[in-house]
Amino acid sequence: MSEKIRWGIIAPGGIANAFADGLQILEEAEITAVASRSMERAESFAAKYKVSKIYDSYKSLAEDTDIDAVYIATPHSFHKETAIICLEKGKAVLCEKPIGINENEMLEMINCAKENKAFLMEAMWTRFLPVINEVKQYVEKGLIGEVSLVKANFGFKGDINPEKRILNPKLAGGALLDVGIYPLTFADLVYNKETLEIKSMMSYTETGVDQDSTIILDYGSGKRAEVSISIKDYIPHEGLIVGTKGNIKLDRFFMPTSAIVEIEGEDPREIKIPFLKNGYEYEAMEVMSCIRERKLESSIMPHEKSLRILRTMDRIRKQWNFKYPGEN
Amino acid sequence: MSEKIRWGIIAPGGIANAFADGLQILEEAEITAVASRSMERAESFAAKYKVSKIYDSYKSLAEDTDIDAVYIATPHSFHKETAIICLEKGKAVLCEKPIGINENEMLEMINCAKENKAFLMEAMWTRFLPVINEVKQYVEKGLIGEVSLVKANFGFKGDINPEKRILNPKLAGGALLDVGIYPLTFADLVYNKETLEIKSMMSYTETGVDQDSTIILDYGSGKRAEVSISIKDYIPHEGLIVGTKGNIKLDRFFMPTSAIVEIEGEDPREIKIPFLKNGYEYEAMEVMSCIRERKLESSIMPHEKSLRILRTMDRIRKQWNFKYPGEN
Numbered sequence: 001m002s003e004k005i006r007w008g009i010i011a012p013g014g015i016a017n018a019f020a021d022g023l024q025i026l027e028e029a030e031i032t033a034v035a036s037r038s039m040e041r042a043e044s045f046a047a048k049y050k051v052s053k054i055y056d057s058y059k060s061l062a063e064d065t066d067i068d069a070v071y072i073a074t075p076h077s078f079h080k081e082t083a084i085i086c087l088e089k090g091k092a093v094l095c096e097k098p099i100g101i102n103e104n105e106m107l108e109m110i111n112c113a114k115e116n117k118a119f120l121m122e123a124m125w126t127r128f129l130p131v132i133n134e135v136k137q138y139v140e141k142g143l144i145g146e147v148s149l150v151k152a153n154f155g156f157k158g159d160i161n162p163e164k165r166i167l168n169p170k171l172a173g174g175a176l177l178d179v180g181i182y183p184l185t186f187a188d189l190v191y192n193k194e195t196l197e198i199k200s201m202m203s204y205t206e207t208g209v210d211q212d213s214t215i216i217l218d219y220g221s222g223k224r225a226e227v228s229i230s231i232k233d234y235i236p237h238e239g240l241i242v243g244t245k246g247n248i249k250l251d252r253f254f255m256p257t258s259a260i261v262e263i264e265g266e267d268p269r270e271i272k273i274p275f276l277k278n279g280y281e282y283e284a285m286e287v288m289s290c291i292r293e294r295k296l297e298s299s300i301m302p303h304e305k306s307l308r309i310l311r312t313m314d315r316i317r318k319q320w321n322f323k324y325p326g327e328n
Numbered sequence: 329m330s331e332k333i334r335w336g337i338i339a340p341g342g343i344a345n346a347f348a349d350g351l352q353i354l355e356e357a358e359i360t361a362v363a364s365r366s367m368e369r370a371e372s373f374a375a376k377y378k379v380s381k382i383y384d385s386y387k388s389l390a391e392d393t394d395i396d397a398v399y400i401a402t403p404h405s406f407h408k409e410t411a412i413i414c415l416e417k418g419k420a421v422l423c424e425k426p427i428g429i430n431e432n433e434m435l436e437m438i439n440c441a442k443e444n445k446a447f448l449m450e451a452m453w454t455r456f457l458p459v460i461n462e463v464k465q466y467v468e469k470g471l472i473g474e475v476s477l478v479k480a481n482f483g484f485k486g487d488i489n490p491e492k493r494i495l496n497p498k499l500a501g502g503a504l505l506d507v508g509i510y511p512l513t514f515a516d517l518v519y520n521k522e523t524l525e526i527k528s529m530m531s532y533t534e535t536g537v538d539q540d541s542t543i544i545l546d547y548g549s550g551k552r553a554e555v556s557i558s559i560k561d562y563i564p565h566e567g568l569i570v571g572t573k574g575n576i577k578l579d580r581f582f583m584p585t586s587a588i589v590e591i592e593g594e595d596p597r598e599i600k601i602p603f604l605k606n607g608y609e610y611e612a613m614e615v616m617s618c619i620r621e622r623k624l625e626s627s628i629m630p631h632e633k634s635l636r637i638l639r640t641m642d643r644i645r646k647q648w649n650f651k652y653p654g655e656n
Contacts, residue, residue, distance in 0.1 A: 148540065149561060153479070157572065157592070199527040203550035212476065214544045214554050222531035226542050226556060233477060233570045234592055236577070242483065242561045249564070264485075264562055 005288045006032040008067040008091070010058050010082060012045035015096060016073040019123075020049045022280030028288060035061035062086045069287055071123070072096060075165045076172040077324070080105040083120070087112045092119035094287045098181050099123075101172040101324055103310040110303050119290055121283075121298050122306040124185055128282035130273040131256040132189060135241070135248055138261060138271075139190055145245030150190045150225040152183030152253055155212065155235025166231055167207040172324050174209030175229045176313055182254040184309050186239050187217060187225035195312050196220050202320055205231070215316060255279050333616045334360040336395040336419070338386050338410060340373035343424060344401040347451075348377045350608030356616060363389035390414045397615055399451070400424060403493045404500040405652070408433040411448070415440045420447035422615050426509050427451075429500040429652055431638040438631050447618055449611075449626050450634040452513055456610035458601040459584040460517060463569070463576055466589060466599075467518055473573030478518045478553040480511030480581055483540065483563025494559055495535040500652050502537030503557045504641055510582040512637050514567050515545060515553035523640050524548050530648055533559070543644060583607050 005028055009016050012034050023029045033053035036042035042054045055061040062070065062085045069092040072082050076098055083095050087109065099122035100106040113120035126132060139147055156179075158166035165171040166178060195217045202213035212230035219225065228235060239253025246263035250256045257279075258272040275281070286298050297303055317323070333356055337344050340362050351357045361381035364370035370382045383389040390398065390413045397420040400410050404426055411423050415437065427450035428434040441448035454460060467475055484507075486494035493499040494506060523545045530541035540558035547553065556563060567581025574591035578584045585607075586600040603609070614626050625631055645651070 144562070149542070149556060149558070149563065151481070151556065153568075155477075155570065197529070199529065199544070201525070201527065201544050201546050201552055212550070214477070214552050216527070216529050216542045216544060218529055222540070224529055224542050226554060228477060228479065228554060230477070230570075233572055234472070234574050234590070235477065235570050236568065236575060236590075240481075240564065242558075242563050244485065244561055246562050247564060262562070262564075
């Protein structure tokens with residue numbers, strides 16, 4: 001391994017640009033190659049981030065022995081096959097969320113990672129953010145009492161082009177996989193356990209993906225979460241953790257740089273930690289640290305945590321009787 | 329009828345004091361009498377508000393021909409019998425919320441009101457507040473697009489004395505009737521229709537009343553509400569109305585003097601209307617206006633709106649299999 005961790009970027013769209021921006025401040029990171037089905041897009045990305053190698057196939061990038069880690073930013077429905085191409089070549093893989101469209105997909109990816117002794121992690125950047133860690137400390141120390149309610153909203157008006165990912169069932173579109181994973185992760189960050197009962201209400205888009213939903217989840221012992229998501233409504237991106245002695249509010253809970261803590265009888269206080277760059281650097285740092293330590297899983301975000309969220313989303317979709325094309 | 333509307337106050341506790349404070353700025357209102365089972369409390373109230381007549385029984389107050397309107401602030405479980413005593417004497421009745429512990433109780437009260445040609449209204453003051461009216465205008469004019477999500481939270485640590493109202497099943501305690509009626513009313517203010525499906529999760533106190541719950545309600549056509557309430561947790565008292573083009577947030581949604589409207593592509597704007605006094609004056613003004621016009625129901629808050637909320641709460645408690653002592 002060279003001194004720097006050499007990254008290959010697959011599918012250089014908006015999120016890959018954000019990730020590459022994050023990498024810029026990490027001295028030990030280098031973007032070595034980019035692969036896209038659109039050469040125009042690959043060249044533009046390469047020029048922007050001074051990337052020397054350009055590939056028109058994901059497989060060619062995977063076969064490049066100068067690459068240590070691959071960041072995968074394809075639509076959800078291509079995550080599994082793309083990750084497997086890379087894992088089979090022993091690459092460390094950081095794959096955008098959701099890492100698969102269901103639990104079974106990730107189980108296949110994990111098998112492949114284990115067979116090839118390759119590192120695999122879902123790019124759920126929220127789990128690595130400093131404010132999130134600080135908020136977890138507040139909760140774990142009992143500063144807001146015993147927590148029994150977590151709430152998170154996330155909604156926006158998605159691209160209305162039915163061919164584009166968000167409305168397209170073939171690309172695993174819909175609110176749950178795209179935005180729902182964030183509030184579900186937020187609840188999981190607090191409770192860190194499997195969901196027991198789930199109840200929900202939802203509606204479909206004309207294209208046949210889930211448009212909006214409200215979901216309540218039981219984590220046992222009266223601990224609950226509530227999540228409202230949408231790809232058509234202007235829902236504030238707010239997270240709330242409620243305890244017997246206080247509560248914590250986070251604006252943009254999936255990428256917070258601050259949080260407001262209110263404890264009974266005290267003035268509200270603010271947790272404020274700006275990003276080093278744009279927030280994506282923290283997950284990249286974790287991947288690089290794991291690679292250097294030859295770990296095959298992150299201890300902050302082990303496979304099991306991704307699987308747990310996927311299982312929850314599978315159960316929710318089962319309630320809705322909602323499958324993606326080709327899903328069993 | 330004299331020039332002034334002469335009020336009798338039944339059960340002069342905290343809420344009755346707040347109501348009496350509100351009446352102070354209304355020149356056409358006079359507090360003529362107070363009745364309490366505790367003479368000490370009645371005398372203290374009478375001294376504070378310069379009330380000339382004191383009764384130790386609700387019936388005696390009801391029989392006082394110098395009284396036009398009665399405000400009833402007993403615990404929920406006594407509302408029906410107390411209101412009926414007053415309605416039978418033809419008094420206009422403003423009864424604290426919930427007006428009955430279930431729909432059947434209010435139906436009995438309405439029958440009595442009709443037989444005696446007496447005015448009857450539930451003291452759901454939120455429905456009369458200027459900011460609420462302004463927010464309704466925003467929604468009705470479509471300024472935040474089509475609304476399909478209403479959320480409201482309301483939680484606090486209630487009195488932990490098991491004999492006191494909030495934890496006492498005999499006094500119709502619990503979170504739903506005490507605080508849940510506010511967020512349910514908030515959703516009703518927006519949708520103004522019967523709830524179709526309801527799903528919920530809840531837990532009980534050791535005393536056997538509902539401690540906290542999260543409730544999702546379907547109003548048809550993908551329109552939903554979500555309500556989280558508690559009598560043990562420190563839940564912010566926030567209301568949120570979400571549309572396709574924007575949203576409206578209300579702090580202390582049940583007694584707001586301001587609201588923040590966010591419309592896509594525009595700077596957030598604030599609706600701000602201070603109370604004339606403390607907010608209770610508006611429901612009193614409505615009662616007095618109805619009395620002068622010889623109306624038997626308020627058009628802003630007709631019986632049917634109270635019944636609709638009671639039906640919803642009945643259905644929620646039925647899901648929980650939760651009855652108060654003596655309820656069928």
